[in-house]
Amino acid sequence: MGVSVERREFIRLVGAGLAAFAIGVGGGYVLGRGSAAQPQAISTPTPAQAPEARRVRSLWIYVGPVEDIGWTAAHHEGRGYVASKFGWLEARYIEKVSEDRAKSVIEAELSREKYDAVFATSYGFKTAIKELAPRYPGVKFYHCSGEYEYFEGVDNVATYFAEFYQLYYLNGVAAGASTETCRVGYVPAFLIPEVVRHINAFALGAVYGARVAGKCGNGERLEIYSTSPLEAWFAPDKARDYATYLVNKYDVDVIAYTEDTTAVLDVAESFHDKGKRVYSFSHYSNMYEYYRRKGRTLRAHLTGQVVNWGPIYEYLLSKLYSGAFSKEDIWARVGDFTPFKWKLPSERSTAGLPEGAVYLAPLNTEVIHPKAVAEIKRLYEDMKELLFEPFTGPIRGYKIDFKGRPQEEPRLKVGQGSRLGRNDLWYMDWFYEKIISPA
Numbered sequence: 001m002g003v004s005v006e007r008r009e010f011i012r013l014v015g016a017g018l019a020a021f022a023i024g025v026g027g028g029y030v031l032g033r034g035s036a037a038q039p040q041a042i043s044t045p046t047p048a049q050a051p052e053a054r055r056v057r058s059l060w061i062y063v064g065p066v067e068d069i070g071w072t073a074a075h076h077e078g079r080g081y082v083a084s085k086f087g088w089l090e091a092r093y094i095e096k097v098s099e100d101r102a103k104s105v106i107e108a109e110l111s112r113e114k115y116d117a118v119f120a121t122s123y124g125f126k127t128a129i130k131e132l133a134p135r136y137p138g139v140k141f142y143h144c145s146g147e148y149e150y151f152e153g154v155d156n157v158a159t160y161f162a163e164f165y166q167l168y169y170l171n172g173v174a175a176g177a178s179t180e181t182c183r184v185g186y187v188p189a190f191l192i193p194e195v196v197r198h199i200n201a202f203a204l205g206a207v208y209g210a211r212v213a214g215k216c217g218n219g220e221r222l223e224i225y226s227t228s229p230l231e232a233w234f235a236p237d238k239a240r241d242y243a244t245y246l247v248n249k250y251d252v253d254v255i256a257y258t259e260d261t262t263a264v265l266d267v268a269e270s271f272h273d274k275g276k277r278v279y280s281f282s283h284y285s286n287m288y289e290y291y292r293r294k295g296r297t298l299r300a301h302l303t304g305q306v307v308n309w310g311p312i313y314e315y316l317l318s319k320l321y322s323g324a325f326s327k328e329d330i331w332a333r334v335g336d337f338t339p340f341k342w343k344l345p346s347e348r349s350t351a352g353l354p355e356g357a358v359y360l361a362p363l364n365t366e367v368i369h370p371k372a373v374a375e376i377k378r379l380y381e382d383m384k385e386l387l388f389e390p391f392t393g394p395i396r397g398y399k400i401d402f403k404g405r406p407q408e409e410p411r412l413k414v415g416q417g418s419r420l421g422r423n424d425l426w427y428m429d430w431f432y433e434k435i436i437s438p439a
């Protein structure tokens with residue numbers, strides 16, 4: 001069972017960290033670089049450091065490059081946020097660490113330098129962390145996206161995640177309300193439970209969005225296609241090919257995805273250049289804003305899911321610095337890590353604006369049906385207080401294997417009036433019945 005984070009506790013601990021910062025020393029933050037041959041975190045000297053002040057040395061391990069504009073870039077931005085906020089923090093990183101090399105890379109760095117904390121920012125790093133943590137009891141390990149139960153009995157490991165299934169449902173509402181072909185699709189990186197629940201949430205939202213907009217027989221005729229998994233988090237060329245295949249083969253005109261670059265969104269934009277309207281989403285970063293800063297306005301962008309790891313890292317490191325580390329599980333959802341969590345009236349909804357740990361990218365109100373825009377705002381506010389949950393029954397589905405292939409006929413997965421809890425979501429291994437999986 002995960003440990004919830006109370007808002008008052010967060011404020012208290014962050015306050016402690018800020019107080020420490022006020023009486024501590026100034027200084028910049030440390031940058032690291034990795035290489036395929038021998039990755040090593042590299043420090044940059046900071047002239048204002050006072051040797052007598054306590055410092056916390058932390059290491060971030062990234063699966064992708066820091067410039068991926070997605071998952072790794074978001075973690076890198078969060079790392080930079082705490083590094084600039086806390087003068088007592090050294091925040092090093094190593095990028096492009098494949099999951100099969102994680103153990104050797106982390107072990108080599110721990111033998112080379114003394115660290116207080118290691119942040120392992122990929123699901124596939126969990127085996128390495130479970131093996132290394134007992135051997136380094138003086139180091140606190142934080143694993144991102146792994147199951148809390150997996151680290152049972154390992155007292156110096158905490159888990160954390162910024163959850164997207166609610167936002168994927170809202171993306172689905174936008175997709176179902178915007179499609180003209182009544183065909184939407186998804187390109188998954190892997191079919192681990194995290195991604196499976198995101199696909200299902202998107203599909204459920206798409207059916208509801210079509211119903212709200214009065215399209216596709218009120219959702220009955222909507223078709224939802226999933227490709228085979230990419231088998232990589234960072235695979236822009238393959239993601240581009242899979243997205244193009246969905247459009248050319250099935251006439252899909254809205255595509256969601258789990259891949260750490262702008263590749264799928266770029267494919268959608270390229271079809272606009274050819275006179276065909278295809279839409280996609282931001283993923284982890286606000287990709288609409290990224291392109292806007294480059295002087296380019298995206299026509300293919302509907303909305304998307306964005307994460308701000310900054311407040312999560314601030315909370316965890318403040319606790320560590322104040323001597324209050326605990327074995328806990330952070331599962332940040334819509335409304336978490338905000339000044340207040342209660343819902344706002346729809347007309348004052350913050351949907352599409354930056355807030356908290358997870359939030360929606362800007363809504364393309366020129367494309368999304370007006371009724372769907374209003375419903376997205378209403379649901380977003382309800383989600384803050386868990387007044388609405390996407391996985392509320394009845395929902396039918398079928399068990400899948402790791403490739404997405406059906407292993408049974410569709411049957412009832414969530415009963416009438418029931419809603420799935422944390423464990424059911426974290427171990428999800430089935431597709432919603434309307435998803436057409438790869439053969």
